[in-house]
Structure formats: structure tokens, C-alpha cells
Amino acid sequence: MKPSKLHNRRTTLRAGCALVASTLLAWALPAAAQTTWPERPIRIIVPYAAGQGADVLTRLLTQELAKTLNQPFVVENRAGAGANIGTAVAAKSAPDGYTFLLGTNATHAANEFLYSNLGFSPSADFEGVAMIGLLPxxxxxxxxxxxxxxxxxxxxxxxxxxxxxxxxxxxxxxxxxxxxxxxxxxxxxxxxxxxxxxxxxxxxxxxxxxxxxxxxxxxxxxxxxxxxxxxxxxxxxxxxxxxxxxxxxxxGVSGFDVVAWDALFAPRGTPRDVVQKLSEHIQRALQQPETRRKMQEIGIEPLYMGASQLDAFVKDERLKWGGIIKAADIRID
Structure with a gap:
């Protein structure tokens, strides 16, 4: 083979290797960046007043999460309008993995049938992270x-x-x-x-x-x-x-099952690996005997569901609560 042809082939080979390497690096960098989450404090919006059950639960849970994720959690109370004000704030927050909502059967199942203007869409603006517990x-x-x-x-x-x-x-x-x-x-x-x-x-x-x-x-x-x-x-x-x-x-009232519940939601578009990681840490926290005991003390039955299971549950709950509210003509006074 002539030197010039050999040189050209080597040059082509080097260029091809460089292209493959840069492509692999492009794929690897986002993954590496994502695995560093969380890099700063995480905000949990609670659409209820400080001291209420949802607030007490959130502070209890985030104490455990802060230990395992090595970042502080900031609980932000945004009460008002039947929890719609705080939920709307969460819905408009950046889906960057640093803002989440403590949602309930009110925010995600009942309120759209009780209020004419929520300021958010439970289905379009949020995705589930984890079910936390039931409140019979x-x-x-x-x-x-x-x-x-x-x-x-x-x-x-x-x-x-x-x-x-x-x-x-x-x-x-x-x-x-x-x-x-x-x-x-x-x-x-x-x-x-x-x-x-x-x-x-x-x-x-x-x-x-x-x-x-x-x-x-x-x-x-x-x-x-x-x-x-x-x-x-x-x-x-x-x-x-x-x-x-x-x-x-x-x-004797077969199938009767109407309970309140608390769950964590993320603004839609939050990175899936972040949602998954946080969901797994919530699951571990709910497995801790002391956490379970404290939750039961405030009237919450610990129950974990992952993101996809929670989304399916919420869909069914909206049908249930909406049907009951409409049939009974329940109104906000």
C-alpha cells in the first residue's frame, strides 16, 4: 500500500474513533449529571397551614429523606382556597427536580369537581412520585x-x-x-x-x-x-x-372504601431518574419502624406506591370522588 493511501486510511479511522468517542461522551455526560441529584436543597410545597396533618407528615418524612439524600428539605406552606393556591404554585414551578408537592385526595381527586377554577390541572400539570399513606x-x-x-x-x-x-x-x-x-x-x-x-x-x-x-x-x-x-x-x-x-x-357494606390520602407529586416533565430515585428513598423511609409508628400516631396508615402505580390510583380516585360529588351535589359553602 502506498504511504499516501495508508495515511488517508489512518486519518479516516482516527476521525471515526473521535466521532464515536464524542457521541459516547455526549450520552454519558447527561447521565453523569443526573446521578449527582440532588446538589442543593429540595423544596416541598404543602398547600395546607403549618401544624395541620399534611404539614406534620411532610416534616416527618423529609427528616428521613434529608438523611439518606444528604440534602436539606425546605417545607413551604402555601395554604388557601381548599389547597388550590399552593398546588397552583407547584404546578407552575420548574420541573428541575427541586420542587415537589405534597398532594392529597383534595388536590388531585375532589377539588376539580368542587371549584370552577383551580388554577392547575391535576392530570396535565403533575406526575406521581410516591404514595405515602392513607387517612381513614x-x-x-x-x-x-x-x-x-x-x-x-x-x-x-x-x-x-x-x-x-x-x-x-x-x-x-x-x-x-x-x-x-x-x-x-x-x-x-x-x-x-x-x-x-x-x-x-x-x-x-x-x-x-x-x-x-x-x-x-x-x-x-x-x-x-x-x-x-x-x-x-x-x-x-x-x-x-x-x-x-x-x-x-x-x-356488611361490601366494597365500601372511602379514605383520604397523602402522596408526593412532581411538576410534569421532572427528569424520570430523579422521580425514581426520590420514590425509592420514600419507600425506604416508609419501611422504617419509627417512621411508621410516628405516622400512625398522627392518624396516617403508611402505604407506598411507586410512580406509575400512584398515577393509576389517582386516575381511579378522580372517577370515584367525582362521581360521588356530582351524584350527591356536594358544594363548597
Missing amino acids: MVISTSSPDFPTNGIPELIARARANPKTLNVGLPSTTASVVLAQFEKVAQAPLFGVKYKSSAQSMTDVLGGQIPLTIDTVTAARAHIASGKLRALGITSLKASEMLPGVKSVAEQ
Whole structure:
């Protein structure tokens, strides 16, 4: 082979190797950059006031996440408009892996059927990161003259005396629980709306109303003291948070399952590897016995779902909550 042809072939070979190397480097650099996440503090927007259950849960969870991810978490409370204000802020945040939302059944399943203008789209603006936990409600009574000791007796009495048994409803979730219970159990009760759990609990403990539907957190201490009698919990199965209390479904109302829930969401477009990494760290945190114990203390049943499973769950929940709200014509007062 002549020297000139050999030189040309070597030059071509070098150019080809350089092109392959640069292409591989181009692929490798983003991957290397992504594996460095997180490189700075991470913001979690909580669309509820400081001290409320969602806020307490977020601070508990982020303490564990900060340890394993080696970065601080900043919890930012943006309360107002039934959690719509903070959720809208999160929806408009950059999908860079440094802003997330503590979302709930309100923000992602119920509110679009209760408000005319949310300021965000639960499906278009967000993607799931991880389910964190469920918040079952409990149907309770305090009246010593109220002969009901379980759901079957409550149903029988409601049918015998339609719309005469008052039920305290301190939240939209409680209103949805009652609407579904009346429909599925064919038990015509009379809902009395309250602005807070404190007001509803005061009236049921004082005998002004015989029944209430509220969170495990609000009712548990009164149940433990004997001031309240738990008739049934609204999750599909009984919960270890209320030992000895059967679920509504376990007492003959087949399939009854209406619970609140908390989950972490990311602005849509957040890098998938970041979502996956954070989801895995949440799973590890929820496996810690101390974390689980503290969550149950505040009335949250730990439950992990990964991103795709959470997205499917939320889709089903929107259909469920939307159907109940529309059928019962539930409105925000």
C-alpha cells in the first residue's frame, strides 16, 4: 500500500474513533449529571397551614429523606382556597427536580369537581412520585341513649327513621364519606356541616348531635377514653390504628372504601431518574419502624406506591370522588 493511501486510511479511522468517542461522551455526560441529584436543597410545597396533618407528615418524612439524600428539605406552606393556591404554585414551578408537592385526595381527586377554577390541572400539570399513606375516617357516636353498637344497627335505625339521625361533617371528605355510605348502604342520614373538627367534636361529645364522621386523629383519644364509641372505619379493612374496630365493609357494606390520602407529586416533565430515585428513598423511609409508628400516631396508615402505580390510583380516585360529588351535589359553602 502506498504511504499516501495508508495515511488517508489512518486519518479516516482516527476521525471515526473521535466521532464515536464524542457521541459516547455526549450520552454519558447527561447521565453523569443526573446521578449527582440532588446538589442543593429540595423544596416541598404543602398547600395546607403549618401544624395541620399534611404539614406534620411532610416534616416527618423529609427528616428521613434529608438523611439518606444528604440534602436539606425546605417545607413551604402555601395554604388557601381548599389547597388550590399552593398546588397552583407547584404546578407552575420548574420541573428541575427541586420542587415537589405534597398532594392529597383534595388536590388531585375532589377539588376539580368542587371549584370552577383551580388554577392547575391535576392530570396535565403533575406526575406521581410516591404514595405515602392513607387517612381513614371513622363513624362514631357519643350518645349513651343511642343504641347503635355497629354499622348494621346504624343502617337499620336510619332506614326506620329516615333523615332523623344527625351526623357531624367537619370536612369535604366527611361529606363524601356520608354520601357514599347513604348510597351504598341505603341508610338515609342527615348531614350537618361544620367548619372544623373541633366544632363538630364539641357538639357530638356534648350530645347536640348523635354521630360524627371524622379522622382517626380527631376521634382516637375520645374513643380511648370512652367518650366516643367507634362504629366503623371507612377503609376497606380494619386498621391497627384503631384496634378492635371493624371497617364498614367488614360489617356488611361490601366494597365500601372511602379514605383520604397523602402522596408526593412532581411538576410534569421532572427528569424520570430523579422521580425514581426520590420514590425509592420514600419507600425506604416508609419501611422504617419509627417512621411508621410516628405516622400512625398522627392518624396516617403508611402505604407506598411507586410512580406509575400512584398515577393509576389517582386516575381511579378522580372517577370515584367525582362521581360521588356530582351524584350527591356536594358544594363548597
